[in-house]
Every structure is written in C-alpha cells, then in structure tokens.
Amino acid sequence: MVLADLGRKITSALKSLSNATIIDEDVLNSMLSEVCRALLEADVNIRLVKQLRENVKSVIDFEEMAGGLNKRKMIQTAVFKELVKLIDPGVKAWTPLKGKPNIIMFVGLQGSGKTTTCTKLAYHFQKKGWKSCLICADTFRAGAFDQLKQNATKARIPFYGSYTEVDPVLLAADGVEKFKNEGFEIIIVDTSGRHKQEDSLFEEMLQVSNAVNPDNVVFVMDASIGQACEAQSRAFKEKVDVASVIITKLDGHAKGGGALSAVAATKSPVIFIGTGEHIDDFEQFKTKPFVSKLLGMGDIEGLIDK
Amino acid sequence: VFNMFRGLVGSKSLTKEDMAPAMNKMQDHLIAKNVARDIAEKLCDSVSTKLEGKVMGTLSRVTSVIREGIEESLVQILSPRRRIDILRDAMEARSRGKPYSMVFCGVNGVGKSTNLAKICFWLVENGFSVLIAACDTFRAGAVEQLRTHTSHLNALHPAEKHDGRSPVQLYEKGYGKDAAGIAMEAIKYARDCHFDVVLIDTAGRMQDNEPLMRALSKLIKINQPELVLFVGEALVGNEAVDQLTKFNRALADHSDMDQPRLIDGIVLTKFDTIDDKVGAAISMTYTTGQPIVFVGTGQTYRDLRKLNVKAVVKALLKA
Ligand SMILES: Nc1nc2c(ncn2[C@@H]2O[C@H](COP(=O)(O)OP(=O)(O)OP(=O)(O)O)[C@@H](O)[C@H]2O)c(=O)[nH]1
Ligand SMILES: Nc1nc2c(ncn2[C@@H]2O[C@H](COP(=O)(O)OP(=O)(O)OP(=O)(O)O)[C@@H](O)[C@H]2O)c(=O)[nH]1
Ligand SMILES: [Mg+2]
Ligand SMILES: [Mg+2]
Numbered sequence: 001m002v003l004a005d006l007g008r009k010i011t012s013a014l015k016s017l018s019n020a021t022i023i024d025e026d027v028l029n030s031m032l033s034e035v036c037r038a039l040l041e042a043d044v045n046i047r048l049v050k051q052l053r054e055n056v057k058s059v060i061d062f063e064e065m066a067g068g069l070n071k072r073k074m075i076q077t078a079v080f081k082e083l084v085k086l087i088d089p090g091v092k093a094w095t096p097l098k099g100k101p102n103i104i105m106f107v108g109l110q111g112s113g114k115t116t117t118c119t120k121l122a123y124h125f126q127k128k129g130w131k132s133c134l135i136c137a138d139t140f141r142a143g144a145f146d147q148l149k150q151n152a153t154k155a156r157i158p159f160y161g162s163y164t165e166v167d168p169v170l171l172a173a174d175g176v177e178k179f180k181n182e183g184f185e186i187i188i189v190d191t192s193g194r195h196k197q198e199d200s201l202f203e204e205m206l207q208v209s210n211a212v213n214p215d216n217v218v219f220v221m222d223a224s225i226g227q228a229c230e231a232q233s234r235a236f237k238e239k240v241d242v243a244s245v246i247i248t249k250l251d252g253h254a255k256g257g258g259a260l261s262a263v264a265a266t267k268s269p270v271i272f273i274g275t276g277e278h279i280d281d282f283e284q285f286k287t288k289p290f291v292s293k294l295l296g297m298g299d300i301e302g303l304i305d306k
Numbered sequence: 307v308f309n310m311f312r313g314l315v316g317s318k319s320l321t322k323e324d325m326a327p328a329m330n331k332m333q334d335h336l337i338a339k340n341v342a343r344d345i346a347e348k349l350c351d352s353v354s355t356k357l358e359g360k361v362m363g364t365l366s367r368v369t370s371v372i373r374e375g376i377e378e379s380l381v382q383i384l385s386p387r388r389r390i391d392i393l394r395d396a397m398e399a400r401s402r403g404k405p406y407s408m409v410f411c412g413v414n415g416v417g418k419s420t421n422l423a424k425i426c427f428w429l430v431e432n433g434f435s436v437l438i439a440a441c442d443t444f445r446a447g448a449v450e451q452l453r454t455h456t457s458h459l460n461a462l463h464p465a466e467k468h469d470g471r472s473p474v475q476l477y478e479k480g481y482g483k484d485a486a487g488i489a490m491e492a493i494k495y496a497r498d499c500h501f502d503v504v505l506i507d508t509a510g511r512m513q514d515n516e517p518l519m520r521a522l523s524k525l526i527k528i529n530q531p532e533l534v535l536f537v538g539e540a541l542v543g544n545e546a547v548d549q550l551t552k553f554n555r556a557l558a559d560h561s562d563m564d565q566p567r568l569i570d571g572i573v574l575t576k577f578d579t580i581d582d583k584v585g586a587a588i589s590m591t592y593t594t595g596q597p598i599v600f601v602g603t604g605q606t607y608r609d610l611r612k613l614n615v616k617a618v619v620k621a622l623l624k625a
Pocket of ligand 1: 108109110111112113114115116117138141144191192193194248249250251252273274275276277281414415445510512
C-alpha cells in the first residue's frame, strides 16, 4: 500500500514509547528522531517535519507531568494529530452535481501525469453513468492532442481538440461551450504542463481558468517529487483556485510524502491516486480511513476526540 | 557576552562531538536542498570522519571548517571521473562507417523524448545526420510526439543546407511492437542509409516493474548502443537513489554477460523548475558515480546545458 513503509516505521517508533519504562526527554527525542527520519525519507517537506517535531514537543512538559501512562498517551496523540494534519486539509472534497455541467480543469508540472489522469477520471465517472468528455487545451507539447485522442478513443469518451488552433484559451472555451450545449455532466479540460518560474505559462493558466470558469481545479502531482513540491504547489494555488489533488505514479517505489506537501500548500484534499499507466489503475482516496489504516492503529484515532 | 565565543574552538584537535551540532544543521540544510536523506547523512558522516583530529587554529570556526569540507566533497561528487565526448565519438564512428547509437531510458514523464529532441538539435547543429528510433510503442501519442519534433527540427535545418537530405528522420513501426526489434532495424537502416547517429527513445517505466525492466535490458543487450543515458528529473526526491540503483541492477541482472552494459551517463532534466533545490544532482551522481552529461533547462531545443559544477555547489550551500 501507498506510504505503507512510512506507516510501519512510525508505528515502530511509537512502540518504543510503550517499551520504555520511564518516559523522559531522551525517550521522546529519540522517538521523534525516528519519526522525522521516516518522514524525510518519504520526501515530506523538511519545514513541515521540523514543525511536527516542535509541535509534539510543545505539548509535553516533563517538569509538570507525572504518570507514565498519561505521557505516553499524550505523545502518541500529538504525533497522530500532526500526521493527520499533513494529509488532511480539513476541507470536504469537491463532488460533482448530477444533471449539471461540472467543469474540471487539470493543472500541474510538466510530465506529472495530467493527460493520462484526465482520461482515468472521465472513465471513472463514465462507468458510473455520468455523461463525460475530454478537452485538450494543450497546444504546446508535441503530440499532446494525439495522446488525448488515442486515450479517449480507446475508452470511448467524446473529446475535443485541434491540430491547428494554437490558442489554448480559445480551445478550452470552445470545447466547454460545445459540450455544455450537448448536455455533458463531467467536462474535463487538460492543460499543458507548467512551472512557477515561467510567468507566461502561469498567466496562460489563469486565462484558461477565467475562460472556462471551472467548478474544480485539480492539481496533479507525481509521487516521486522531492523538496521542490511545496513552492510549486503554493504558486499554483496562488494563481488559480486549486481545490483537489491527485497523486500519480504510486505504483512505483515512491512513498509520496513530497506530493503530500501539496495538500498543506493548497489546502486541498487528495481525491484520487494513480497506480499505473492503464486506464483503470486509479483509486479513490479517502483521507481519514487512509490515515488510520496507514498507522494500523484505529485505537489511537479514538484518542483524538477526548 | 558568552555568545560571542560560541562556535569558537581553541587550538585543539577537532572531535566529532565538536562538529555534531553544526553537522546536523548541515545535513538538514542539504535535505532541504533536495539531497536524498540517506546521502546527506553519508556525506556528512564521511566529512566528519575526514575532519576528525584536524588541529584548528585559535580563530577558525567549526562551521566554516565543516562548510569547506562539505564543499570539497560536493565538488568531488559532481566532477566526472570519466569524460563523455559524444561529438568526438560520433565523429570517430562516422569515419568507420558505423552509426553512433544512444538509448534514452528512465521512469515515466521525466523528459526522455523532449531531451532526445534537444540532443538531436545539438547534433544537427554540429553537422550530424540523425535517425530517431521510436521505440516507445506503448504510451499514447509517443510516436506522434517524435514525428512532430522531427518535422520541427527539419524545418529549422532545411535539406538544402544538408546536401539535399533532411538531417533528421524518424524510424517508426507504430504501437504495440517489440521495442528491441525496432531498435535493431533502425540501427541497420541507419547504417544502410548513412545516418551518423541513432537516438533511441524508450517508454517510461517504473524501476520495480520487472517485465518492463527486463524488456529494457533486452533492448540494450541485443543492440549494444554506444551510450546508455539515464534521464532523471531534478524534481525527484529520495527516489532518485532507488531509480538509478534499480535501473543499473536490472541491466546487470538480465544481461547474462560478464561485463553487462550499465548506465553510462545521466541527463538531468527540468532544472529550470527547482530554484536552488538542486540536490538531485548530488543524489544521482553519488549513487552511480556516472557523470551528468546534459542538463535540461526548459522546453525548447536550446534549453540544454553542460553541468556547471561550481554553480550547483554554490546553490547547494547557499543559505
Ligand atoms: N507508472 C505510472 N505511470 C503513469 C501514471 N500516471 C501517468 N503515468 C505516465 O507518466 C507519463 C507522463 O504522463 P502524461 O499524462 O503525459 O503527463 P502530463 O502531465 O500530461 O505531461 P505534460 O502534458 O507534458 O505536462 C506517461 O508515461 C504516463 O503513462 C501512474 O499512475 N503510474
Ligand atoms: N521545464 C522543463 N520541462 C521539461 C524539460 N524537459 C522536458 N520537459 C517537459 O516534460 C514533459 C514530459 O516530457 P517527455 O519528453 O514527454 O517525457 P518522457 O520521459 O518522454 O515521458 P514518457 O515517454 O511518457 O515516459 C513535457 O511537457 C516536456 O516539455 C525541462 O528541461 N524543463
Ligand atoms: Mg499532458
Ligand atoms: Mg517519451
């Protein structure tokens, strides 16, 4: 499972608390080092990791506290809470409305998996009986329209695009207009890959967004990304109204911790994960169950509400 | 008042304990610059060991001694022990009437095809004719992507300027076919039609995907290209280590040869997207000991550079 390795390491670090006879500052520090090490190996942003360490430490006052059990419980709860914070932005995931056009715009860095994932999402809804379609608004990348066309054709999803039109804003607007008129419910707009360092690309993204007025902007992130994720995600969020995250390529070895930084930076939940190149290598993602499964400790989740 | 003397060590020899606080900071700093955690730790440990016992002058500060030690190590890791001179080798191959072939491999979406096209542009600018072999027969649009590049490149370098022949041609057999076989046909075609260089594009694959890794090994084994380039993106975090280790291991394990062909060099792409978080360059070279042959710095044909070791080290150490 995704992040399973990370889950195991954290669980074993937390166990060290139960094994220790007295819990003093040394025990806490060594447990925290282990947790942080695991998080850093999974590419979680180093600032978030440091924050986690400080936050857990600030909860515990060794001078004032007595009683081993209480300390143990407090520390575990604090770690769990912090981990949940990494994955759970505390907002509800966007859901489409039946019988209405729902416009979903895909954005992200170059090669993160937008075009592949667009088809996966359209297919996911189509299988559930929604009228779905795809629009190629990537006029930059060589072969972009062919890629979307071949994917869509194989999945029998209606699509729109052009070999000659060079303006992505126009294409996106025309496509949305056309499919709206035809009564489509899930209208997905694929865009070119871009990065914050190139202003003109970010400006273009804003224009496409303004032209199609999306109900949901999906930020697609590659699971292998490292420390650069946070700054990129934040920049995307500042430019357009990112509301969901999809993490791709989790079929590999990557633990996806870097991509999780996108959750904090965009304050948006992960809604799906990509687990392969094929159209049904795609899983819905639910934050809460994921976290308790990840840590294999549903009992601790109970502690949070107390 | 006492703060003024913090970090000052008298004239005594340096111990690991003296260095630990500053070294830990250095390690975190490198991780923040996107050096893989494990490698940041190894690097700091080895510099600690090297500096241990060093006699310090009264005024030297531990932090600056550490910084110098780390800097030296970083330069060493990034400096190629072996030069790869593609233009010279391709020229040499041409004089023997043999096409010079290069394979581009790596995980999905890192920029193999795009940087292949940039390298093609660079070769054409240097007077070579190039055959592009479309051996990604899997990903939708992969063939059309290369066809588009081929026609763009030929538009930039019209046939009239190249003895009446377009300098770039695409060798493709559509989708679904065996990549190793297409590469072989392409190399033969290049020899028969006197192309100087063959650039072989391959499908992206995850390093843990056994069947796909096996297929890549086969392609390399039966075609024995002059150069095997691993394409990795500067965005990648800790995965860089695993990707390179496993690509190399797969090439070794599936080759049944005494001296298997491994990765000869690295193309580091998307260098324009990471600001000063340039640590992937360290993770990749540290893991393989192989040089970074090219750096991709954008999406146009001219966005291809040689690695600037000094600039990378400076970015890594910058606060
Ligand atoms: N293994 C694996 N590969 C994936 C996954 N999602 C996408 N890919 C692959 O990643 C590569 C890039 O995917 P694209 O969909 O072209 O990415 P993109 O974001 O549209 O790229 P640009 O349009 O160039 O920015 C392709 O080889 C895809 O097959 C996944 O979940 N797992
Ligand atoms: N900013 C930037 N983008 C790049 C660079 N190199 C490639 N890209 C972009 O990255 C995306 C993926 O590039 P491709 O060349 O299709 O990647 P690939 O490795 O061939 O992908 P697959 O064949 O699907 O595995 C495209 O949008 C490229 O334009 C670079 O150096 N900088
Ligand atoms: Mg795309
Ligand atoms: Mg490719």
